[in-house]
Amino acid sequence: MPKLSYKARRRWSLVVLLIGLPIYIVVAVNFTDWLRARYEGLPVLVELLVFVVLGFLWMLPLRSVFLGVGKADPDEEE
Template identity: 70%
Template sequence: MALGYKARKRWSLVVLLVALPAYIVAAVTLTDWLRARYDGLPMLVELIVFVVLGVVWIIPLKRIFIGVGQPDPDEGQDRP
């Protein structure tokens, strides 16, 4: 099911304002849990976990963000 331009724009706002902060809290909670479980996580491992989690969230949501910053292709006239 293909999303229209306006739907992608709305969903991208929902993702950025609601889902992404919740994901960040979950990522920090996971890292804190790993730190507590393994009595101090090496800094390199912690960095790798944050980098992987920082990239993984966009993979399923990439199609929502494609073209959102461009003008509406369905709109025939230019807005000032």
């Protein structure tokens, strides 16, 4: 897999945060609603655990996109 440039990572991180994350939140809430309906109510701690796990799960495949985005451009000449 080719390595993304700094500018490409910045652009992709914006796309993920502005478009992908809201879609993922809707999917996560619908999944939790489905679990609540399927098991006729979830205990609050189980529901919290599901949201915490889903909150970390979205970051794992996108880690390489967000690495170093907040720092100065390493390719830029001074």
